[in-house]
Amino acid sequence: MGAGRMAEVQLDDAGEPAxxxxxxxxxxxxxxxxVLRRWWPLPVAGVLTVVAWQAVADARIESTxxxxxxxxxxxxxxxxxxxxxxxxxxxxxxxxxxGGVSTQDGFVAATVVGGASDPVRVVGIDPADGEQVWSVxxxxxxxxxxxxxxxxxxxxxDDPARVLWCELTDYRDASGAPxxxxxxxxxxxxxxVRSERELDPGASAVAVGxxxxxxxxGDASVRLVATDVRTGEQLWAADVPEPLAPGSGSGWLSRxxxxxxxxxxxxxxxxDAGSGSVQAxxxxxxxxxxxxxxxxxxxxxxxxxxxxxxxxxxxxxxVQLLAPDDGSAPDVLVVxxxxxxxxxxxxxxDAASGEVLWERPSDGMASTNRLLLDGVLYGSGDRxxxxxxxxxxxEERWSTQGGVLDDYRLMTDGVHLLRVERDARSGDxxxxxxxxxxxxxxxxxPLPPGVDSVWTQGGILYGHGEDGAVxxx
Numbered sequence: 256m257g258a259g260r261m262a263e264v265q266l267d268d269a270g271e272p273a274x275x276x277x278x279x280x281x282x283x284x285x286x287x288x289x290v291l292r293r294w295w296p297l298p299v300a301g302v303l304t305v306v307a308w309q310a311v312a313d314a315r316i317e318s319t320x321x322x323x324x325x326x327x328x329x330x331x332x333x334x335x336x337x338x339x340x341x342x343x344x345x346x347x348x349x350x351x352x353x354g355g356v357s358t359q360d361g362f363v364a365a366t367v368v369g370g371a372s373d374p375v376r377v378v379g380i381d382p383a384d385g386e387q388v389w390s391v392x393x394x395x396x397x398x399x400x401x402x403x404x405x406x407x408x409x410x411x412x413d414d415p416a417r418v419l420w421c422e423l424t425d426y427r428d429a430s431g432a433p434x435x436x437x438x439x440x441x442x443x444x445x446x447x448v449r450s451e452r453e454l455d456p457g458a459s460a461v462a463v464g465x466x467x468x469x470x471x472x473g474d475a476s477v478r479l480v481a482t483d484v485r486t487g488e489q490l491w492a493a494d495v496p497e498p499l500a501p502g503s504g505s506g507w508l509s510r511x512x513x514x515x516x517x518x519x520x521x522x523x524x525x526x527d528a529g530s531g532s533v534q535a536x537x538x539x540x541x542x543x544x545x546x547x548x549x550x551x552x553x554x555x556x557x558x559x560x561x562x563x564x565x566x567x568x569x570x571x572x573x574v575q576l577l578a579p580d581d582g583s584a585p586d587v588l589v590v591x592x593x594x595x596x597x598x599x600x601x602x603x604x605d606a607a608s609g610e611v612l613w614e615r616p617s618d619g620m621a622s623t624n625r626l627l628l629d630g631v632l633y634g635s636g637d638r639x640x641x642x643x644x645x646x647x648x649x650e651e652r653w654s655t656q657g658g659v660l661d662d663y664r665l666m667t668d669g670v671h672l673l674r675v676e677r678d679a680r681s682g683d684x685x686x687x688x689x690x691x692x693x694x695x696x697x698x699x700x701p702l703p704p705g706v707d708s709v710w711t712q713g714g715i716l717y718g719h720g721e722d723g724a725v726x727x728x
Contacts, residue, residue: 316670316692317333317670319629319669320333320668320669320670321669322669323581323628323629323667323669324668324669324714326579326580326581326628327413327579328578328579328580328711329579329628329667329668329669329711329714330666330667330668330669330673330711330714330715330716331668331714331715332668332714333668333669333670333671334668334670334671334673334686334688334716334727336686336698336699336700337700337701338686338700338701338702338703338718338727338728339703339727339728340703340706340718340725340726340727341383341384341725341726341727341728342722342723342724342725343384343385343723343724343725343726344384344385344386344387345385345386345387346385346723346724347367348365348367348378348380348385348386348387349385349723349724350724351365351366351367351378351380352365352380352382352385352712353712354366355380356408356409356410356416356419357415357416357713358379358415358416358417358443358444359415359416359417359443359444360379360443360444361382362379362380362381362382362388362389363379363380363382363713364377364378364379364380364408364410364416364419364441364443365377365378365380366378366393366406366407366408366421368404368406372396373396374392374393374394374395374396375392375393375394375395375404375406375421375423376390376391376392376393377390377391377393377408377419377421377441378390378391379443379446382712382713382715382726383715383726384726385724385726389446390446391441391446391447391448393421393423393439393441393448394406394423394437394439397425398425403425403426404423404424404425404426405422405423405424405425405426405433405504405505405506406421406422406423406424406505407421407422407505407506408420408421408422408441409461409462409509409510410462411461411462411463411464411465411466411467411510412462412464416443417442417443417444418440418441418442418443418449418462418484419440419441419443420438420439420440420441420460420461420462420467421438421439421440421441422436422437422438422439422454422459422460422505423436423437423438423439424436424437424456424457424504424505426504432456432457433456433457433504433505434456435453435456436453436454436455436456436457436458436459437451437452437453437454438451438452438453438454438460438469439451454469454471455471457471457472457499457503458470458471458472459505459506459507459508460508461508461509461510461515462484462510463510463513463515463528464528465483465484465485466481466482466483466484466490466528466529467481467482467483467484468480468481468508468510468515468528469481469482470507470508470517472498472499472503473498474498475496475497475498476494476495476496476497476498477494477495477497477498477499477517477519477524478492478493478494479492479493479494479495479515479517479526479531480492481528481531490531491530491531492531493526493531493532493533494533495517495519495524495526495533495536496533496536497519497520497521497522497524497536498519498520499518499519499520500519500520500521503518506518507519510528511541511542512542512546513527513528513529513546514526514527514528514534514542514546514548515527515528516540516542519536521538522536522537522538522540523536523537523538523539523540523541524536524540525540525542525548525564527563532563534548534560534563534564534565535548535550535560535564537550537558538550539551539552539553539557540560541574543574543576543588544577544580544582544585544587544588544606545562545582545585545586545606546562547559547560547561547562547566547588547606548560548561548562548563548564548566549574549588551573551574553573554572554573554593555571555572555573555593556569556570556571556572557569557570557571557572557573557574557590559588559606559607559608559609561607566607568607568608568609569609570588570590570602570604570609570611571590571592571602572590572591572592572593572600572602573590573591573592574588574589574590575588575589575590575591575625576624577589577624577625577626577627577632578624578626579626579627579628579667580626580627580628581627581628581629583627583628583629583630583646584627584630584646584647585606586605586606586607587603587604587605587606587612587646587647588603588604588605588606589601589602589603589604589625589627589632589646590602590603590604591617597619598616598617598618598619599616599617599619600614600615600616600617601614601615601616601617601618601634602614602615603632603646603647603649612647612648612649613644613648613649613650614649615644615649615651617636618634618635618636618637618638618640619636619637619638622634622635622636622637622663623635623636623660623663623664623665623674624663624664624665625665626665626667626672627646628667628691630645630646630647631643631644631645631646631652632644632645632646633665633667633672633691634665635657635660635665635672635674636660637660637663638660639656639657639658639659639660639676640654640655640656640657641654641655641657641672641674641689641694642654642655642694643694652694653693653694654694655689655694655695655696657674657676657687657689657696658676658677658678658679658685658687658699659676659677659679660674660675660676660677661675661676661677661684662674662675662684662708662709664708664709664710666709666710666711666716667691668716669691670690670691671688671689671690671691671697672688672689672690672691672694673686673687673688673689673709674686674687675687675702675708675709676699678699678701683701683702684701684702684706684707684708685699685700685701685702686699686700686701686702686709687699702718702720703718703720703725703727705720705721705722706718706719706720706725706727707719707720707721708720709727716728
């Protein structure tokens, strides 16, 4: 049947009468038109195939992006130029929001400590415009005789929060001795104070899941007692074998993953939040990937203590914090090693043994943060180059030369890597995007007038400049 159609096209072409007085078309031209008529569907089919392939590829990229956006720190929508700035309603609330926590109704709960005659408030802020949605007073204005007031709130979880635990410490004089400490429980759904309790002066509290841990300093140790906030049942008690430094004030008790951290006189102590076991103590104790404990020995060496503090391995250099980090390649730690040069070295090491898995040049003295997503480590530095390597093997996925780096912050929307650069001609700041999968430059767009830096929080892209904070869409 196909041959029959070919013959029919040729016959039609040959049988068309020529216009009056027109010269007869050469035979070669007639044959060319015939071939074109025979084969014209093929180029169109090729175009349709390319379009269909591109549509499938775009859908695959967007599907991957949606999955990556479940990782804290990844922007929740695809960023496209130009950037449209929406000014934040309240500069004061925009500033407070930086240290806030996400709530289950999509807002940000943050503390606002006003002047000497103002109450302390917890407010709900709409992250899309910085507008206050609700407010609850958690403490009245301080007494005139107080010299200062310490205030900190935490939810006990990294997920959207239901409850906020707020610790308030009053100081009578400049000696640093606390006069009173109070713990206030704020329900973020009801927007109301649920409970209050007095703590010993100088005590501190932190929530880890359903456990509320109260620390009370002593002359030779720190006593920790954990209770179940749902039942009031005591879960455990433990003693950290070192007192606080004189004048420690507030903030010496914190949570990190499943650990409670106590900053004592000469060391930071890690305590298991589930059992109360004292796991490790050292000047550089910190929690890194996979809820593992490490002790950073300056910039030259890191002790790998494992999740329970019993690990005995070590590695040269200093373990790096990765953000965003989706938890892929869980048994790899990224370490930066000083080798006597300004460039330094970057290594992937086995988290348990410290064995070096791969090594590559680092990014100079002014590198950005590094991201780990889907088993790929991304980074960039002050020389403008961006790169991606396999986090397990160190094999380079891609490397590309970008513009002049202006802000040492690397971000992603799950489709692009984003960073602020300087336009080569004007010197003005621009937001530059590079394809996450290939490193190819995607686009650059000027930052809005007056905006000189960008950052992301809660999945939203923000900018800041001379007129305050803006939301960038």
